[in-house]
Structures are given as C-alpha cells and as structure tokens.
Amino acid sequence: MKIAIISPGPFSVPPVKGSSVEHDIDEVTKMIDPEHQVTIYTRTCATYPKSAVEENRQFIRFPYNGPKPYLRRIISHIRKRKPDVIMVENRPIYVLTLKRHFPKIPVFVNMHSHVYGSPGMISKDKMKKVVRRASGFFTNSEFLRRHFMKTCKIPAHKIHAVHLGVDVSPYQVAKIHYSIRKIRKEIGLKPEDRVLFYAGRLMRAKGVHVLLKAFKEVCEQDPLARLVIVGGTGYGSNRLNPYVRELKQLAKPLGDKVKFVNFVPSAQMPLYYQVGDIVATPSVWKEAFCRVNLEAMASGKPVITTPRGGIGEVVTHQGSGFLIPPKDWKAELPALWKLLWSAPSIRTEMGKNALMRAKQFSWYATAQGYLEVFETALKKRKAASPPTKQDLRKTG
Known part of the structure; x- marks a missing residue:
C-alpha cells in the first residue's frame, strides 16, 4: 500500500x-x-x-x-x-x-x-x-x-x-542518566527536595493557575515541597504574555519553591521527567488525550490529573494516578501529597502501575x-x- x-x-x-x-x-x-x-x-x-x-x-x-x-x-x-x-x-x-x-x-x-x-x-x-x-x-x-x-x-x-x-525505552533509560543531577542543580533543586512536576504549554486551558493555587496549600504543610514548571507559551516560544505574568504573580509569594524552566525540546524531556517525583497535569479544558500523562507514566511517575475529556482513558484513578476535578485541587492536592510522602510504598507502587499502564499504549x-x-x-x-x-x- x-x-x-x-x-x-x-x-x-x-x-x-x-x-x-x-x-x-x-x-x-x-x-x-x-x-x-x-x-x-x-x-x-x-x-x-x-x-x-x-x-x-x-x-x-x-x-x-x-x-x-x-x-x-x-x-x-x-x-x-x-x-x-x-x-x-x-x-x-x-x-x-x-x-x-x-x-x-x-x-x-x-x-x-x-x-x-x-x-x-x-x-x-x-x-x-x-x-x-x-x-x-x-x-x-x-x-x-x-x-x-x-x-x-x-x-x-x-x-x-x-x-x-509511547516508547517507554528512552524514559526508562533516562532514570540512570548521569546528567539528571546536573539538571536538578541547574534548576536550583537540593537532593532532599520533593518535586511536583508540570510539563506543557503555559496556557489557561492547561490549568497551570489551578496548580499554583493548590501548590500554595501544599507548601504550608511541607517545607520540602517544590514545583517545577517546564514549558513556554507555545512550541519553542517563551513569550511573557499576560497569562505567564499571571502565573509569575501567583508564584511570587512562594519564592524559590516554584521553579520556571523554559521550553525544552521533546528529545530532552525523558531526562526532565526524572527531575520530578510526581507529575501534575491540571487541565481545565476537555483534553482529547494529553500525551504528557502517558510520557510521565512511561517514566514511572504517579500522575495527578483531571477527569477532563479523554484523560480517563489513559490514567486509571488510584491505579496509575489520581483523577481530581479542577475545582477540587486546592482542597485535595495537599491531602494527596501528604499520602504519597507519608507512605512511600504507595508512591512506589503507583509508579510501577503507571509504567505498566504506559506499556499498554504502543x-x-x-x-x-x-x-x-x-x-x-x-x-x-x-x-x-x-x-x-x-x-x-x-x-x-
């Protein structure tokens, strides 16, 4: 053919x-x-x-x-x-x-x-x-x-x-790559920091403002919590538009607990996912698929996401991650964060489930x-x- x-x-x-x-x-x-x-x-x-x-x-x-x-x-x-x-x-x-x-x-x-x-x-x-x-x-x-x-x-x-x-191989190989420590240092992370990770475009539909408001509540209970936001306003663009200014303003009271990283090419993303312990995708619009969730799971990371659009076809609630409606993030993210860090076995098991789930999508x-x-x-x-x-x- x-x-x-x-x-x-x-x-x-x-x-x-x-x-x-x-x-x-x-x-x-x-x-x-x-x-x-x-x-x-x-x-x-x-x-x-x-x-x-x-x-x-x-x-x-x-x-x-x-x-x-x-x-x-x-x-x-x-x-x-x-x-x-x-x-x-x-x-x-x-x-x-x-x-x-x-x-x-x-x-x-x-x-x-x-x-x-x-x-x-x-x-x-x-x-x-x-x-x-x-x-x-x-x-x-x-x-x-x-x-x-x-x-x-x-x-x-x-x-x-x-x-x-998704091809899980590069995401799994990245786990043992020598440059992860260097990337963490460049971002300004310490070995003991607990990292919530976001990757994607900085646009209102992706709900980054929802994430920042909820993360503020997390910080009040966990001094080691850090949020890393990787992405720009578009593919390869790091413009400072009104929405990005709004995000920077929301992050300002949190000081160095929030790290903004500019757009990263997709070939380097397997390494950057390893910077995070848990991945967040707080979409407020009806996502068709949300490939970031699949890449995060291929990295063996638990995902905290929303049940919008087709996301629930990829992420299994309380299996490979959590599906939380955007309106509930401010109340529920601190509780989930506490659960995942107070019981490391849950986080580890969920990471394994995430990888197994990712392997079902070839x-x-x-x-x-x-x-x-x-x-x-x-x-x-x-x-x-x-x-x-x-x-x-x-x-x-």
Whole structure:
C-alpha cells in the first residue's frame, strides 16, 4: 500500500520545536510495516534536507507560507506518486481541495483535538462537506470520537478512535542518566527536595493557575515541597504574555519553591521527567488525550490529573494516578501529597502501575489501527470498481 500523509504545515516532521501532531506523525510512521510505502509531506526547515528516505518512509518538504500554496505543491507531487490512501493530519479543510483533484483516492482525516473541526477554524457548511467527502476520520480517544459524532454528525462507522502510543525505552533509560543531577542543580533543586512536576504549554486551558493555587496549600504543610514548571507559551516560544505574568504573580509569594524552566525540546524531556517525583497535569479544558500523562507514566511517575475529556482513558484513578476535578485541587492536592510522602510504598507502587499502564499504549498498535481501516477502505473501493480488462481476462 502507498500511503501519503500530509502534515498541517506550520511545523516540521520530525519536530524540531516539540510540536505534538508532528511528533505523533513521526513516531507512528516508524511503526508502519515495511511492505507499505509511506510519503510524509511536511514543511522545509534548516534542520532537514528537502527530501530524505528512511527505510520505507520518504520525507518530501515544501516551504510553508500559508496553507494554500503549501497544499498546491503537495497536490502536484501526489499526482506523480499516485498513492492508494491519503491521510490529512488535523486540517479537515484540506480535504475539500484534495477531493477535487483526487476524487477516487480515499482521503482520511486524523483529528488530534476538537480545535480545527470547530466553527472558529472551519464553517459548519464546509465541515459538512468534509464529512460527506472524506472516507473516514481518526481520533486519539473515544471521547473525541463521540464529540465529533455529536457536533459534526459523523456516522459511527466512519470515525475510529485509535489511541496514541509511547516508547517507554528512552524514559526508562533516562532514570540512570548521569546528567539528571546536573539538571536538578541547574534548576536550583537540593537532593532532599520533593518535586511536583508540570510539563506543557503555559496556557489557561492547561490549568497551570489551578496548580499554583493548590501548590500554595501544599507548601504550608511541607517545607520540602517544590514545583517545577517546564514549558513556554507555545512550541519553542517563551513569550511573557499576560497569562505567564499571571502565573509569575501567583508564584511570587512562594519564592524559590516554584521553579520556571523554559521550553525544552521533546528529545530532552525523558531526562526532565526524572527531575520530578510526581507529575501534575491540571487541565481545565476537555483534553482529547494529553500525551504528557502517558510520557510521565512511561517514566514511572504517579500522575495527578483531571477527569477532563479523554484523560480517563489513559490514567486509571488510584491505579496509575489520581483523577481530581479542577475545582477540587486546592482542597485535595495537599491531602494527596501528604499520602504519597507519608507512605512511600504507595508512591512506589503507583509508579510501577503507571509504567505498566504506559506499556499498554504502543505506537505499533496505533499504526495497526490506521492500517486496518485503510485496508478495509481499499477493499470496498475495489469491490465497487468496475472490472478491468486484466480482471476480465482472468475470468475469461
């Protein structure tokens, strides 16, 4: 099977600045069986050549100066390549142009969140057309699947929930890496400090303000408690916007108990997770999946998170972590912190459960989920097509 995968365009594949959609594309395509040929269309950048081949993957890179010229160049290349299936990543609007040029090729849309399927990004009328013309949709959680079935009236048989994966190896290897002590020292942590760790973008939807308000209560009962916040306002961006100023203001009374660390590239994150003892993801919006939880669990860290969106499909309450509604964090985080430090065996056991849970999410399983749907679509297309001259000769 020849598979064409079209990345959104603003970031490169593999990602240089840690963008999540592009990270997912890179990881899952590594696991696609070698008998399939995969062409990944992405943007040019200084880090990579315009085209490259890695085993059964070919990267074709074009300049990105807006979606229309980017997609126009991709379409020109697809005409030469003639793939069996096209997968559009997180940009349903691309489907309408692609189907005008390739009406017979099955085109799928992989939705990584609700954002680019919402009226702010695509009109309801255009989204209806996408639903009709696309061969199918993928989501990274059952929660997101149900969301699109309800809001966009996508038929159940046409939309498939396939969880993302994680490679636990780099997170486990990082546990014994010599540089962890150096990183802790650079952040300003002492050996005896007990560290609550946050990783992700600094945006209101991620609930970092909820975490800071709750952590203030933790500090009142535990003088050794420290909070490390890793991330910027965007992928590779460390702008001091109004929300970041608000966070710094909330942290100010806590002094050096709160450590802000700028954006860290995804390749270095396995090391940074080892800085923390417990990982917090206080999301207040309906997360589609929340990959940080999975990475934290791959590091063997207990997770304190919220039951928003698809998070509960990944984190098991009182198993690999705790699912606490955002409104209850201020009251419940101090009690959980006390429990996890007064009974170290609970923290250790929960870390083991977290790692076991993470191992259930593999990129190979994600790839197989995509391939099964593609193969079914191609069989249906073949069954619906009129017989070729070659077919008639065989039956003749």
